[in-house]
Amino acid sequence: MGLFSFLKNKFGSKPKDEATKTYEKGLEKSHKAFASRLDALSKRYGKVNAEYFEELEEILIESDVGVDLSLRLCEELLDKSKSEGLSDPKAINDALVDLMFVDYATKGQAIVNEVNFAPDGPTVLLVVGVNGVGKTTSIAKLAYRYKNQGKKVMLAAGDTFRAGAVEQLGIWADRLGIDIVKGAANSDPASVVFDAARKAKQDKVDLLIVDTAGRQQTKANLMQELSKITRVLGKEIPGAPHECFLIIDATTGQNGVSQARCFKEVAPLTGIVVTKMDGTSKGGIILSIRDELGVPVRFMGLGERMEDLEEFDLDKYLYGLLLGADDGSA
Ligand SMILES: Nc1nc2c(ncn2[C@@H]2O[C@H](COP(=O)(O)OP(=O)(O)OP(=O)(O)O)[C@@H](O)[C@H]2O)c(=O)[nH]1
Ligand SMILES: [Mg+2]
The missing domain is CATH 1.20.120.140 (SRP54, nucleotide-binding domain)
Incomplete structure:
Protein backbone atom coordinates (compact mmCIF):
# COMPACT_ATOMS: atom_id res chain seq x y z
CA MET A 1 0.00 0.00 0.00
CA ALA A 110 16.49 14.23 13.34
CA ILE A 111 12.81 15.11 13.35
CA VAL A 112 11.64 16.45 16.71
CA ASN A 113 8.91 18.83 17.76
CA GLU A 114 8.92 19.81 21.41
CA VAL A 115 11.69 21.89 22.94
CA ASN A 116 14.39 19.64 24.38
CA PHE A 117 14.57 20.62 28.03
CA ALA A 118 17.93 20.66 29.78
CA PRO A 119 18.16 18.18 32.70
CA ASP A 120 18.59 21.02 35.16
CA GLY A 121 18.59 24.80 35.14
CA PRO A 122 16.70 26.99 32.70
CA THR A 123 16.42 25.89 29.09
CA VAL A 124 17.04 28.78 26.73
CA LEU A 125 15.25 29.12 23.40
CA LEU A 126 16.65 31.80 21.13
CA VAL A 127 14.22 33.03 18.49
CA VAL A 128 15.55 34.60 15.31
CA GLY A 129 14.11 35.79 12.02
CA VAL A 130 13.65 38.90 9.92
CA ASN A 131 11.10 41.56 10.77
CA GLY A 132 7.44 40.93 10.35
CA VAL A 133 7.63 37.17 9.94
CA GLY A 134 5.68 36.49 13.15
CA LYS A 135 8.46 36.21 15.71
CA THR A 136 6.67 37.91 18.59
CA THR A 137 3.44 36.06 17.92
CA SER A 138 5.28 32.73 17.73
CA ILE A 139 7.08 33.47 21.01
CA ALA A 140 3.71 34.12 22.64
CA LYS A 141 2.33 30.88 21.17
CA LEU A 142 5.31 28.87 22.41
CA ALA A 143 5.10 30.49 25.86
CA TYR A 144 1.42 29.63 26.00
CA ARG A 145 2.11 26.04 24.97
CA TYR A 146 4.78 25.43 27.59
CA LYS A 147 2.96 27.30 30.32
CA ASN A 148 0.06 24.93 29.70
CA GLN A 149 2.46 22.03 30.04
CA GLY A 150 3.24 23.25 33.55
CA LYS A 151 6.55 24.93 32.77
CA LYS A 152 7.63 28.20 34.29
CA VAL A 153 8.24 30.45 31.28
CA MET A 154 10.03 33.81 31.07
CA LEU A 155 10.54 36.13 28.11
CA ALA A 156 13.55 38.29 27.27
CA ALA A 157 12.90 41.33 25.09
CA GLY A 158 16.13 41.12 23.13
CA ASP A 159 14.74 43.13 20.24
CA THR A 160 15.68 46.55 21.59
CA PHE A 161 16.00 47.95 18.09
CA ARG A 162 12.36 48.86 17.77
CA ALA A 163 10.63 50.39 20.81
CA GLY A 164 7.31 48.88 19.75
CA ALA A 165 8.77 45.40 19.78
CA VAL A 166 9.44 45.47 23.54
CA GLU A 167 5.97 46.83 24.19
CA GLN A 168 4.30 44.21 22.04
CA LEU A 169 6.11 41.38 23.79
CA GLY A 170 5.17 42.97 27.14
CA ILE A 171 1.49 42.86 26.22
CA TRP A 172 1.73 39.16 25.47
CA ALA A 173 3.59 38.52 28.74
CA ASP A 174 0.80 40.29 30.66
CA ARG A 175 -1.85 38.35 28.84
CA LEU A 176 -0.05 35.08 29.55
CA GLY A 177 0.72 36.04 33.15
CA ILE A 178 4.45 35.41 32.79
CA ASP A 179 7.56 37.47 33.57
CA ILE A 180 9.45 39.47 31.00
CA VAL A 181 12.87 41.06 31.21
CA LYS A 182 13.23 44.31 29.26
CA GLY A 183 15.94 46.87 28.73
CA ALA A 184 15.75 50.54 27.82
CA ALA A 185 15.05 51.39 24.19
CA ASN A 186 18.16 50.99 22.05
CA SER A 187 20.06 49.33 24.88
CA ASP A 188 22.48 46.54 24.06
CA PRO A 189 20.47 43.34 23.50
CA ALA A 190 23.29 41.34 25.03
CA SER A 191 22.86 43.19 28.33
CA VAL A 192 19.12 42.49 28.34
CA VAL A 193 19.88 38.85 27.68
CA PHE A 194 22.46 38.83 30.46
CA ASP A 195 19.91 40.20 32.96
CA ALA A 196 17.31 37.74 31.75
CA ALA A 197 19.64 34.76 32.12
CA ARG A 198 20.50 35.79 35.69
CA LYS A 199 16.88 36.27 36.61
CA ALA A 200 15.86 33.00 34.98
CA LYS A 201 18.37 31.15 37.16
CA GLN A 202 17.33 33.00 40.30
CA ASP A 203 13.63 32.43 39.70
CA LYS A 204 14.15 28.79 38.72
CA VAL A 205 12.56 29.30 35.35
CA ASP A 206 12.14 26.22 33.14
CA LEU A 207 12.09 28.00 29.80
CA LEU A 208 13.56 31.35 28.86
CA ILE A 209 12.49 32.52 25.40
CA VAL A 210 14.68 35.23 23.90
CA ASP A 211 13.37 37.60 21.21
CA THR A 212 15.95 39.16 18.88
CA ALA A 213 15.99 41.87 16.23
CA GLY A 214 16.08 40.60 12.67
CA ARG A 215 16.71 43.92 11.05
CA GLN A 216 20.43 44.46 10.55
CA GLN A 217 22.18 46.38 7.82
CA THR A 218 24.52 43.56 6.98
CA LYS A 219 24.99 39.88 7.57
CA ALA A 220 28.20 40.70 9.45
CA ASN A 221 26.22 42.86 11.91
CA LEU A 222 23.66 40.15 12.38
CA MET A 223 26.34 37.57 12.98
CA GLN A 224 28.12 39.83 15.44
CA GLU A 225 24.97 40.52 17.44
CA LEU A 226 23.79 36.93 17.52
CA SER A 227 27.18 35.57 18.49
CA LYS A 228 27.41 38.11 21.32
CA ILE A 229 23.98 37.07 22.61
CA THR A 230 24.88 33.41 22.27
CA ARG A 231 28.16 33.93 24.15
CA VAL A 232 26.50 35.79 27.01
CA LEU A 233 23.83 33.10 27.33
CA GLY A 234 26.39 30.30 27.30
CA LYS A 235 28.45 31.95 30.01
CA GLU A 236 25.49 32.38 32.33
CA ILE A 237 23.73 29.10 31.64
CA PRO A 238 25.73 26.05 30.58
CA GLY A 239 24.73 24.79 27.17
CA ALA A 240 22.59 27.83 26.37
CA PRO A 241 21.05 28.55 23.98
CA HIS A 242 19.77 24.99 23.99
CA GLU A 243 17.48 25.66 21.11
CA CYS A 244 17.50 28.25 18.35
CA PHE A 245 14.33 28.54 16.26
CA LEU A 246 14.18 30.45 13.02
CA ILE A 247 10.78 31.89 12.20
CA ILE A 248 9.82 31.87 8.53
CA ASP A 249 6.75 33.45 6.97
CA ALA A 250 5.30 30.90 4.53
CA THR A 251 3.75 33.64 2.40
CA THR A 252 7.20 34.93 1.43
CA GLY A 253 7.92 31.77 -0.52
CA GLN A 254 11.44 31.19 -1.77
CA ASN A 255 12.53 34.45 -0.18
CA GLY A 256 11.91 32.77 3.15
CA VAL A 257 14.13 29.91 2.07
CA SER A 258 16.99 32.31 1.29
CA GLN A 259 16.50 33.95 4.71
CA ALA A 260 16.83 30.53 6.24
CA ARG A 261 20.06 29.89 4.35
CA CYS A 262 21.48 33.17 5.63
CA PHE A 263 20.46 32.57 9.26
CA LYS A 264 21.85 29.07 9.19
CA GLU A 265 25.26 30.59 8.62
CA VAL A 266 25.02 32.98 11.56
CA ALA A 267 22.99 31.14 14.20
CA PRO A 268 23.05 27.62 15.66
CA LEU A 269 19.62 26.71 14.27
CA THR A 270 17.92 23.68 15.79
CA GLY A 271 14.47 24.21 14.35
CA ILE A 272 12.15 26.19 12.15
CA VAL A 273 8.71 27.56 12.86
CA VAL A 274 6.79 28.25 9.67
CA THR A 275 4.14 30.91 10.25
CA LYS A 276 1.09 32.03 8.29
CA MET A 277 0.60 28.62 6.69
CA ASP A 278 -3.09 29.49 6.81
CA GLY A 279 -2.49 32.45 4.50
CA THR A 280 -0.52 30.80 1.73
CA SER A 281 -1.47 28.59 -1.17
CA LYS A 282 2.14 27.51 -1.54
CA GLY A 283 2.50 25.03 1.26
CA GLY A 284 5.38 23.24 -0.46
CA ILE A 285 7.79 25.61 1.28
CA ILE A 286 8.14 23.17 4.16
CA LEU A 287 9.64 20.53 1.87
CA SER A 288 11.92 23.10 0.31
CA ILE A 289 13.26 24.31 3.67
CA ARG A 290 13.99 20.80 4.82
CA ASP A 291 15.63 19.90 1.55
CA GLU A 292 17.85 22.96 1.50
CA LEU A 293 18.77 23.20 5.17
CA GLY A 294 18.22 19.85 6.79
CA VAL A 295 16.77 21.64 9.82
CA PRO A 296 13.47 20.16 11.00
CA VAL A 297 10.28 22.20 11.01
CA ARG A 298 9.20 22.03 14.65
CA PHE A 299 5.93 23.95 14.59
CA MET A 300 3.53 25.61 12.18
CA GLY A 301 1.65 28.84 12.78
CA LEU A 302 -1.91 28.51 11.56
CA GLY A 303 -3.49 31.77 12.70
CA GLU A 304 -3.04 34.84 14.86
CA ARG A 305 -4.29 33.53 18.20
CA MET A 306 -1.97 32.08 20.80
CA GLU A 307 -3.64 28.69 20.38
CA ASP A 308 -2.84 28.64 16.67
CA LEU A 309 0.40 26.73 16.86
CA GLU A 310 0.61 23.12 15.80
CA GLU A 311 3.40 20.60 16.11
CA PHE A 312 4.65 19.83 12.66
CA ASP A 313 3.61 16.33 11.68
CA LEU A 314 4.80 15.05 8.32
CA ASP A 315 1.91 12.64 7.79
CA LYS A 316 -0.74 15.20 8.64
CA TYR A 317 0.97 17.81 6.55
CA LEU A 318 1.09 15.60 3.46
CA TYR A 319 -2.47 14.55 4.11
CA GLY A 320 -3.62 18.17 4.40
CA LEU A 321 -1.72 19.19 1.30
CA LEU A 322 -2.75 16.32 -0.91
CA LEU A 323 -6.05 15.03 0.36
CA GLY A 324 -7.45 17.89 2.40
CA ALA A 325 -10.91 18.33 3.79
CA ASP A 326 -12.75 16.99 0.74
CA ASP A 327 -10.71 13.80 0.97
CA GLY A 328 -10.79 13.52 -2.81
CA SER A 329 -7.99 11.75 -4.56
CA ALA A 330 -5.62 13.91 -6.45
N1 LIG B 1 -2.58 34.40 9.71
C1 LIG B 1 -1.49 34.40 10.50
N2 LIG B 1 -0.97 35.54 10.92
C2 LIG B 1 0.12 35.51 11.70
C3 LIG B 1 0.73 34.28 12.10
N3 LIG B 1 1.80 34.58 12.86
C4 LIG B 1 1.86 35.92 12.94
N4 LIG B 1 0.86 36.51 12.26
C5 LIG B 1 0.59 37.95 12.07
O1 LIG B 1 1.70 38.54 11.42
C6 LIG B 1 1.91 39.88 11.86
C7 LIG B 1 3.35 40.07 12.32
O2 LIG B 1 3.56 39.26 13.47
P1 LIG B 1 4.64 39.63 14.59
O3 LIG B 1 4.60 38.52 15.55
O4 LIG B 1 4.45 40.98 15.09
O5 LIG B 1 5.96 39.55 13.73
P2 LIG B 1 7.45 39.92 14.17
O6 LIG B 1 8.36 39.06 13.39
O7 LIG B 1 7.59 39.89 15.63
O8 LIG B 1 7.51 41.41 13.63
P3 LIG B 1 8.50 42.60 14.07
O9 LIG B 1 8.67 42.56 15.54
O10 LIG B 1 7.79 43.82 13.56
O11 LIG B 1 9.74 42.34 13.33
C8 LIG B 1 0.89 40.09 12.96
O12 LIG B 1 -0.21 40.78 12.42
C9 LIG B 1 0.48 38.68 13.38
O13 LIG B 1 -0.80 38.61 13.91
C10 LIG B 1 0.13 33.04 11.61
O14 LIG B 1 0.59 31.92 11.87
N5 LIG B 1 -0.98 33.18 10.82
MG1 LIG C 1 8.32 41.29 17.01
Whole structure:
Protein backbone atom coordinates (compact mmCIF):
# COMPACT_ATOMS: atom_id res chain seq x y z
CA MET A 1 0.00 0.00 0.00
CA GLY A 2 1.35 3.42 -0.95
CA LEU A 3 1.54 6.28 1.50
CA PHE A 4 -1.32 8.02 -0.27
CA SER A 5 -3.78 5.26 0.64
CA PHE A 6 -2.17 4.93 4.03
CA LEU A 7 -2.78 8.62 4.82
CA LYS A 8 -6.30 8.39 3.53
CA ASN A 9 -7.03 5.49 5.89
CA LYS A 10 -5.21 7.05 8.79
CA PHE A 11 -6.77 10.52 8.75
CA GLY A 12 -9.73 10.29 6.43
CA SER A 13 -11.91 8.09 8.64
CA LYS A 14 -14.68 9.86 10.50
CA PRO A 15 -14.96 11.36 13.04
CA LYS A 16 -11.71 13.20 12.52
CA ASP A 17 -9.64 14.29 15.47
CA GLU A 18 -9.16 17.99 16.21
CA ALA A 19 -5.54 18.13 15.08
CA THR A 20 -6.40 16.64 11.68
CA LYS A 21 -9.19 19.18 11.25
CA THR A 22 -6.83 22.01 12.19
CA TYR A 23 -4.33 20.83 9.59
CA GLU A 24 -7.01 20.55 6.94
CA LYS A 25 -8.24 24.04 7.65
CA GLY A 26 -4.77 25.56 7.90
CA LEU A 27 -3.65 23.95 4.67
CA GLU A 28 -6.88 24.52 2.80
CA LYS A 29 -5.47 27.13 0.41
CA SER A 30 -2.36 25.10 -0.34
CA HIS A 31 -4.45 21.99 -0.84
CA LYS A 32 -6.80 23.71 -3.26
CA ALA A 33 -3.94 25.11 -5.30
CA PHE A 34 -1.82 21.97 -5.34
CA ALA A 35 -4.18 19.04 -5.32
CA SER A 36 -6.66 20.49 -7.79
CA ARG A 37 -3.89 21.10 -10.31
CA LEU A 38 -2.49 17.64 -9.76
CA ASP A 39 -5.96 16.20 -10.18
CA ALA A 40 -6.59 18.12 -13.40
CA LEU A 41 -3.22 17.03 -14.71
CA SER A 42 -3.90 13.34 -14.11
CA LYS A 43 -7.29 13.64 -15.76
CA ARG A 44 -5.84 15.25 -18.86
CA TYR A 45 -3.30 12.50 -19.40
CA GLY A 46 -4.34 8.89 -19.77
CA LYS A 47 -0.70 7.87 -19.60
CA VAL A 48 2.30 9.77 -18.37
CA ASN A 49 4.91 10.99 -20.84
CA ALA A 50 7.67 13.58 -20.96
CA GLU A 51 5.20 16.47 -21.09
CA TYR A 52 3.39 15.13 -18.06
CA PHE A 53 6.55 15.33 -16.01
CA GLU A 54 7.29 18.80 -17.29
CA GLU A 55 3.90 20.02 -16.18
CA LEU A 56 4.24 18.25 -12.86
CA GLU A 57 7.57 19.96 -12.33
CA GLU A 58 5.94 23.31 -12.96
CA ILE A 59 3.18 22.62 -10.43
CA LEU A 60 5.73 21.62 -7.81
CA ILE A 61 7.89 24.69 -8.38
CA GLU A 62 4.87 26.97 -8.26
CA SER A 63 3.85 25.38 -4.96
CA ASP A 64 7.24 26.43 -3.56
CA VAL A 65 8.64 22.94 -3.29
CA GLY A 66 11.88 24.52 -4.54
CA VAL A 67 13.50 24.16 -7.94
CA ASP A 68 16.15 21.63 -6.94
CA LEU A 69 13.79 19.34 -5.10
CA SER A 70 11.11 19.62 -7.79
CA LEU A 71 13.56 18.62 -10.51
CA ARG A 72 14.88 15.77 -8.44
CA LEU A 73 11.43 14.44 -7.57
CA CYS A 74 10.40 14.47 -11.22
CA GLU A 75 13.59 12.77 -12.32
CA GLU A 76 13.12 10.05 -9.75
CA LEU A 77 9.51 9.61 -10.83
CA LEU A 78 10.51 9.37 -14.45
CA ASP A 79 13.10 6.69 -13.59
CA LYS A 80 10.55 4.84 -11.53
CA SER A 81 7.93 4.97 -14.25
CA LYS A 82 10.45 3.53 -16.70
CA SER A 83 11.91 0.84 -14.48
CA GLU A 84 8.58 -0.29 -13.06
CA GLY A 85 6.53 0.31 -16.17
CA LEU A 86 4.22 2.76 -14.39
CA SER A 87 2.17 4.82 -16.78
CA ASP A 88 -1.00 5.59 -14.85
CA PRO A 89 -0.88 9.19 -13.57
CA LYS A 90 -2.54 8.06 -10.35
CA ALA A 91 0.28 5.63 -9.66
CA ILE A 92 2.78 8.38 -10.35
CA ASN A 93 1.04 10.72 -7.93
CA ASP A 94 1.10 7.97 -5.33
CA ALA A 95 4.80 7.53 -5.89
CA LEU A 96 5.26 11.30 -5.62
CA VAL A 97 3.81 11.33 -2.11
CA ASP A 98 6.11 8.47 -1.13
CA LEU A 99 9.12 10.34 -2.44
CA MET A 100 8.14 13.56 -0.66
CA PHE A 101 7.82 11.65 2.56
CA VAL A 102 11.13 9.85 2.20
CA ASP A 103 12.94 13.03 1.23
CA TYR A 104 11.74 14.85 4.32
CA ALA A 105 12.06 11.94 6.70
CA THR A 106 15.57 10.89 5.82
CA LYS A 107 17.31 14.19 5.39
CA GLY A 108 19.35 16.23 7.86
CA GLN A 109 18.83 16.65 11.60
CA ALA A 110 16.49 14.23 13.34
CA ILE A 111 12.81 15.11 13.35
CA VAL A 112 11.64 16.45 16.71
CA ASN A 113 8.91 18.83 17.76
CA GLU A 114 8.92 19.81 21.41
CA VAL A 115 11.69 21.89 22.94
CA ASN A 116 14.39 19.64 24.38
CA PHE A 117 14.57 20.62 28.03
CA ALA A 118 17.93 20.66 29.78
CA PRO A 119 18.16 18.18 32.70
CA ASP A 120 18.59 21.02 35.16
CA GLY A 121 18.59 24.80 35.14
CA PRO A 122 16.70 26.99 32.70
CA THR A 123 16.42 25.89 29.09
CA VAL A 124 17.04 28.78 26.73
CA LEU A 125 15.25 29.12 23.40
CA LEU A 126 16.65 31.80 21.13
CA VAL A 127 14.22 33.03 18.49
CA VAL A 128 15.55 34.60 15.31
CA GLY A 129 14.11 35.79 12.02
CA VAL A 130 13.65 38.90 9.92
CA ASN A 131 11.10 41.56 10.77
CA GLY A 132 7.44 40.93 10.35
CA VAL A 133 7.63 37.17 9.94
CA GLY A 134 5.68 36.49 13.15
CA LYS A 135 8.46 36.21 15.71
CA THR A 136 6.67 37.91 18.59
CA THR A 137 3.44 36.06 17.92
CA SER A 138 5.28 32.73 17.73
CA ILE A 139 7.08 33.47 21.01
CA ALA A 140 3.71 34.12 22.64
CA LYS A 141 2.33 30.88 21.17
CA LEU A 142 5.31 28.87 22.41
CA ALA A 143 5.10 30.49 25.86
CA TYR A 144 1.42 29.63 26.00
CA ARG A 145 2.11 26.04 24.97
CA TYR A 146 4.78 25.43 27.59
CA LYS A 147 2.96 27.30 30.32
CA ASN A 148 0.06 24.93 29.70
CA GLN A 149 2.46 22.03 30.04
CA GLY A 150 3.24 23.25 33.55
CA LYS A 151 6.55 24.93 32.77
CA LYS A 152 7.63 28.20 34.29
CA VAL A 153 8.24 30.45 31.28
CA MET A 154 10.03 33.81 31.07
CA LEU A 155 10.54 36.13 28.11
CA ALA A 156 13.55 38.29 27.27
CA ALA A 157 12.90 41.33 25.09
CA GLY A 158 16.13 41.12 23.13
CA ASP A 159 14.74 43.13 20.24
CA THR A 160 15.68 46.55 21.59
CA PHE A 161 16.00 47.95 18.09
CA ARG A 162 12.36 48.86 17.77
CA ALA A 163 10.63 50.39 20.81
CA GLY A 164 7.31 48.88 19.75
CA ALA A 165 8.77 45.40 19.78
CA VAL A 166 9.44 45.47 23.54
CA GLU A 167 5.97 46.83 24.19
CA GLN A 168 4.30 44.21 22.04
CA LEU A 169 6.11 41.38 23.79
CA GLY A 170 5.17 42.97 27.14
CA ILE A 171 1.49 42.86 26.22
CA TRP A 172 1.73 39.16 25.47
CA ALA A 173 3.59 38.52 28.74
CA ASP A 174 0.80 40.29 30.66
CA ARG A 175 -1.85 38.35 28.84
CA LEU A 176 -0.05 35.08 29.55
CA GLY A 177 0.72 36.04 33.15
CA ILE A 178 4.45 35.41 32.79
CA ASP A 179 7.56 37.47 33.57
CA ILE A 180 9.45 39.47 31.00
CA VAL A 181 12.87 41.06 31.21
CA LYS A 182 13.23 44.31 29.26
CA GLY A 183 15.94 46.87 28.73
CA ALA A 184 15.75 50.54 27.82
CA ALA A 185 15.05 51.39 24.19
CA ASN A 186 18.16 50.99 22.05
CA SER A 187 20.06 49.33 24.88
CA ASP A 188 22.48 46.54 24.06
CA PRO A 189 20.47 43.34 23.50
CA ALA A 190 23.29 41.34 25.03
CA SER A 191 22.86 43.19 28.33
CA VAL A 192 19.12 42.49 28.34
CA VAL A 193 19.88 38.85 27.68
CA PHE A 194 22.46 38.83 30.46
CA ASP A 195 19.91 40.20 32.96
CA ALA A 196 17.31 37.74 31.75
CA ALA A 197 19.64 34.76 32.12
CA ARG A 198 20.50 35.79 35.69
CA LYS A 199 16.88 36.27 36.61
CA ALA A 200 15.86 33.00 34.98
CA LYS A 201 18.37 31.15 37.16
CA GLN A 202 17.33 33.00 40.30
CA ASP A 203 13.63 32.43 39.70
CA LYS A 204 14.15 28.79 38.72
CA VAL A 205 12.56 29.30 35.35
CA ASP A 206 12.14 26.22 33.14
CA LEU A 207 12.09 28.00 29.80
CA LEU A 208 13.56 31.35 28.86
CA ILE A 209 12.49 32.52 25.40
CA VAL A 210 14.68 35.23 23.90
CA ASP A 211 13.37 37.60 21.21
CA THR A 212 15.95 39.16 18.88
CA ALA A 213 15.99 41.87 16.23
CA GLY A 214 16.08 40.60 12.67
CA ARG A 215 16.71 43.92 11.05
CA GLN A 216 20.43 44.46 10.55
CA GLN A 217 22.18 46.38 7.82
CA THR A 218 24.52 43.56 6.98
CA LYS A 219 24.99 39.88 7.57
CA ALA A 220 28.20 40.70 9.45
CA ASN A 221 26.22 42.86 11.91
CA LEU A 222 23.66 40.15 12.38
CA MET A 223 26.34 37.57 12.98
CA GLN A 224 28.12 39.83 15.44
CA GLU A 225 24.97 40.52 17.44
CA LEU A 226 23.79 36.93 17.52
CA SER A 227 27.18 35.57 18.49
CA LYS A 228 27.41 38.11 21.32
CA ILE A 229 23.98 37.07 22.61
CA THR A 230 24.88 33.41 22.27
CA ARG A 231 28.16 33.93 24.15
CA VAL A 232 26.50 35.79 27.01
CA LEU A 233 23.83 33.10 27.33
CA GLY A 234 26.39 30.30 27.30
CA LYS A 235 28.45 31.95 30.01
CA GLU A 236 25.49 32.38 32.33
CA ILE A 237 23.73 29.10 31.64
CA PRO A 238 25.73 26.05 30.58
CA GLY A 239 24.73 24.79 27.17
CA ALA A 240 22.59 27.83 26.37
CA PRO A 241 21.05 28.55 23.98
CA HIS A 242 19.77 24.99 23.99
CA GLU A 243 17.48 25.66 21.11
CA CYS A 244 17.50 28.25 18.35
CA PHE A 245 14.33 28.54 16.26
CA LEU A 246 14.18 30.45 13.02
CA ILE A 247 10.78 31.89 12.20
CA ILE A 248 9.82 31.87 8.53
CA ASP A 249 6.75 33.45 6.97
CA ALA A 250 5.30 30.90 4.53
CA THR A 251 3.75 33.64 2.40
CA THR A 252 7.20 34.93 1.43
CA GLY A 253 7.92 31.77 -0.52
CA GLN A 254 11.44 31.19 -1.77
CA ASN A 255 12.53 34.45 -0.18
CA GLY A 256 11.91 32.77 3.15
CA VAL A 257 14.13 29.91 2.07
CA SER A 258 16.99 32.31 1.29
CA GLN A 259 16.50 33.95 4.71
CA ALA A 260 16.83 30.53 6.24
CA ARG A 261 20.06 29.89 4.35
CA CYS A 262 21.48 33.17 5.63
CA PHE A 263 20.46 32.57 9.26
CA LYS A 264 21.85 29.07 9.19
CA GLU A 265 25.26 30.59 8.62
CA VAL A 266 25.02 32.98 11.56
CA ALA A 267 22.99 31.14 14.20
CA PRO A 268 23.05 27.62 15.66
CA LEU A 269 19.62 26.71 14.27
CA THR A 270 17.92 23.68 15.79
CA GLY A 271 14.47 24.21 14.35
CA ILE A 272 12.15 26.19 12.15
CA VAL A 273 8.71 27.56 12.86
CA VAL A 274 6.79 28.25 9.67
CA THR A 275 4.14 30.91 10.25
CA LYS A 276 1.09 32.03 8.29
CA MET A 277 0.60 28.62 6.69
CA ASP A 278 -3.09 29.49 6.81
CA GLY A 279 -2.49 32.45 4.50
CA THR A 280 -0.52 30.80 1.73
CA SER A 281 -1.47 28.59 -1.17
CA LYS A 282 2.14 27.51 -1.54
CA GLY A 283 2.50 25.03 1.26
CA GLY A 284 5.38 23.24 -0.46
CA ILE A 285 7.79 25.61 1.28
CA ILE A 286 8.14 23.17 4.16
CA LEU A 287 9.64 20.53 1.87
CA SER A 288 11.92 23.10 0.31
CA ILE A 289 13.26 24.31 3.67
CA ARG A 290 13.99 20.80 4.82
CA ASP A 291 15.63 19.90 1.55
CA GLU A 292 17.85 22.96 1.50
CA LEU A 293 18.77 23.20 5.17
CA GLY A 294 18.22 19.85 6.79
CA VAL A 295 16.77 21.64 9.82
CA PRO A 296 13.47 20.16 11.00
CA VAL A 297 10.28 22.20 11.01
CA ARG A 298 9.20 22.03 14.65
CA PHE A 299 5.93 23.95 14.59
CA MET A 300 3.53 25.61 12.18
CA GLY A 301 1.65 28.84 12.78
CA LEU A 302 -1.91 28.51 11.56
CA GLY A 303 -3.49 31.77 12.70
CA GLU A 304 -3.04 34.84 14.86
CA ARG A 305 -4.29 33.53 18.20
CA MET A 306 -1.97 32.08 20.80
CA GLU A 307 -3.64 28.69 20.38
CA ASP A 308 -2.84 28.64 16.67
CA LEU A 309 0.40 26.73 16.86
CA GLU A 310 0.61 23.12 15.80
CA GLU A 311 3.40 20.60 16.11
CA PHE A 312 4.65 19.83 12.66
CA ASP A 313 3.61 16.33 11.68
CA LEU A 314 4.80 15.05 8.32
CA ASP A 315 1.91 12.64 7.79
CA LYS A 316 -0.74 15.20 8.64
CA TYR A 317 0.97 17.81 6.55
CA LEU A 318 1.09 15.60 3.46
CA TYR A 319 -2.47 14.55 4.11
CA GLY A 320 -3.62 18.17 4.40
CA LEU A 321 -1.72 19.19 1.30
CA LEU A 322 -2.75 16.32 -0.91
CA LEU A 323 -6.05 15.03 0.36
CA GLY A 324 -7.45 17.89 2.40
CA ALA A 325 -10.91 18.33 3.79
CA ASP A 326 -12.75 16.99 0.74
CA ASP A 327 -10.71 13.80 0.97
CA GLY A 328 -10.79 13.52 -2.81
CA SER A 329 -7.99 11.75 -4.56
CA ALA A 330 -5.62 13.91 -6.45
N1 LIG B 1 -2.58 34.40 9.71
C1 LIG B 1 -1.49 34.40 10.50
N2 LIG B 1 -0.97 35.54 10.92
C2 LIG B 1 0.12 35.51 11.70
C3 LIG B 1 0.73 34.28 12.10
N3 LIG B 1 1.80 34.58 12.86
C4 LIG B 1 1.86 35.92 12.94
N4 LIG B 1 0.86 36.51 12.26
C5 LIG B 1 0.59 37.95 12.07
O1 LIG B 1 1.70 38.54 11.42
C6 LIG B 1 1.91 39.88 11.86
C7 LIG B 1 3.35 40.07 12.32
O2 LIG B 1 3.56 39.26 13.47
P1 LIG B 1 4.64 39.63 14.59
O3 LIG B 1 4.60 38.52 15.55
O4 LIG B 1 4.45 40.98 15.09
O5 LIG B 1 5.96 39.55 13.73
P2 LIG B 1 7.45 39.92 14.17
O6 LIG B 1 8.36 39.06 13.39
O7 LIG B 1 7.59 39.89 15.63
O8 LIG B 1 7.51 41.41 13.63
P3 LIG B 1 8.50 42.60 14.07
O9 LIG B 1 8.67 42.56 15.54
O10 LIG B 1 7.79 43.82 13.56
O11 LIG B 1 9.74 42.34 13.33
C8 LIG B 1 0.89 40.09 12.96
O12 LIG B 1 -0.21 40.78 12.42
C9 LIG B 1 0.48 38.68 13.38
O13 LIG B 1 -0.80 38.61 13.91
C10 LIG B 1 0.13 33.04 11.61
O14 LIG B 1 0.59 31.92 11.87
N5 LIG B 1 -0.98 33.18 10.82
MG1 LIG C 1 8.32 41.29 17.01
